[in-house]
Amino acid sequence: MINKLCDKIKKTNAPIVVGLDPMLSYIPEQVQKAAFDAYGETLEGAAEAIWQYNKAIVDAVHDLIPAVKPQIAMYEQFGIEGLKAFQKTVDYCREKDLVVIGDVKRGDIGSTSAAYAVGHLGKVQVGSKTYSAFNEDFATVNPYLGTDGIKPFVDVCKEEKKGLFILVKTSNPSSGEFQDQLIDGRPLYEHVAEKVAAWGEDHMGDSYSYIGAVVGATYPEVGKILRKVMPKSFILVPGYGAQGGKASDLVHYFNEDGLGAIVNSSRGIIAAYKQEKYAQFGPENFADASRQAVLDMIEDINGALQK
Numbered sequence: 001m002i003n004k005l006c007d008k009i010k011k012t013n014a015p016i017v018v019g020l021d022p023m024l025s026y027i028p029e030q031v032q033k034a035a036f037d038a039y040g041e042t043l044e045g046a047a048e049a050i051w052q053y054n055k056a057i058v059d060a061v062h063d064l065i066p067a068v069k070p071q072i073a074m075y076e077q078f079g080i081e082g083l084k085a086f087q088k089t090v091d092y093c094r095e096k097d098l099v100v101i102g103d104v105k106r107g108d109i110g111s112t113s114a115a116y117a118v119g120h121l122g123k124v125q126v127g128s129k130t131y132s133a134f135n136e137d138f139a140t141v142n143p144y145l146g147t148d149g150i151k152p153f154v155d156v157c158k159e160e161k162k163g164l165f166i167l168v169k170t171s172n173p174s175s176g177e178f179q180d181q182l183i184d185g186r187p188l189y190e191h192v193a194e195k196v197a198a199w200g201e202d203h204m205g206d207s208y209s210y211i212g213a214v215v216g217a218t219y220p221e222v223g224k225i226l227r228k229v230m231p232k233s234f235i236l237v238p239g240y241g242a243q244g245g246k247a248s249d250l251v252h253y254f255n256e257d258g259l260g261a262i263v264n265s266s267r268g269i270i271a272a273y274k275q276e277k278y279a280q281f282g283p284e285n286f287a288d289a290s291r292q293a294v295l296d297m298i299e300d301i302n303g304a305l306q307k
């Protein structure tokens with residue numbers, strides 16, 4: 001999958017990922033109304049609205065991008081119906097040949113991590129049969145429980161040729177509370193980054209490891225340092241756009257081969273029609289607004305990389 005991700009980035013010339021984080025408040029009235037007319041103002045109605053919204057956006061942007069990142073919390077808040085919409089979204093994006101990064105941020109003790117890994121990336125055994133339940137290509141993982149929480153994910157990834165993005169330095173304002181604490185004179189995120197590089201060494205693709213890292217766009221100085229600590233790890237970079245990360249800040253997250261990082265934008269793309277810049281599209285053409293926002297994001301990032 002890491003090779004597919006690299007190939008797709010080269011083909012699309014777009015080192016970006018569209019975050020499918022569908023809040024009901026982003027979904028245009030007409031999409032909500034159609035879903036509520038069919039299923040009522042119920043969890044099922046909400047899930048239908050999410051699914052129709054995602055499908056329209058994916059249809060509008062899939063040829064421009066290598067990957068999507070559905071964030072499971074946005075679906076899980078609607079219970080089982082929401083999770084069904086998550087599954088439908090994952091399946092649809094895979095049909096469209098997009099790489100799917102399941103933003104599930106899991107991490108637990110060994111046996112529990114193994115179950116999460118099987119459910120999201122692997123195959124679960126039922127009697128004599130096996131099933132891929134959610135079947136994403138990558139998952140985001142929290143490394144705070146240490147090697148025995150991560151190893152079951154790495155084992156499943158090796159079997160399935162799938163990958164991880166492990167939280168190293170997150171984009172949120174208080175990420176430094178723990179992640180920046182100095183241990184032996186170096187911030188905790190550097191220690192975690194060294195582990196990510198080591199975990200990745202025995203699961204390599206052609207040029208990059210299947211074991212990547214998450215480093216927020218909002219801490220560009222940290223990104224510059226961590227790029228060197230994990231030269232073979234792909235970096236998933238959230239925080240561009242809505243959280244304030246700028247393209248010019250992201251140049252050092254990339255390697256000299258032009259690869260090594262993939263920049264996420266969620267609200268900035270899926271709710272583009274709500275921005276003044278894209279107001280001319282109107283809520284009825286929300287998916288066209290998303291397409292234009294993707295084109296603008298690609299131009300912005302590639303422009304910064306070429307400078």
Ligand SMILES: O=C(O)c1cc(=O)[nH]c(=O)n1[C@@H]1O[C@H](COP(=O)(O)O)[C@@H](O)[C@H]1O
Pocket residue numbers: 019021071103140169170171172214215216238239240241242243264265266267268
């Ligand atoms: O793992 C992530 O994707 C993630 C890590 C991080 O440090 N910061 C962060 O914002 N994210 C996710 O990236 C997305 C950011 O969304 P926008 O701010 O709307 O672009 C959300 O799905 C977050 O959960």
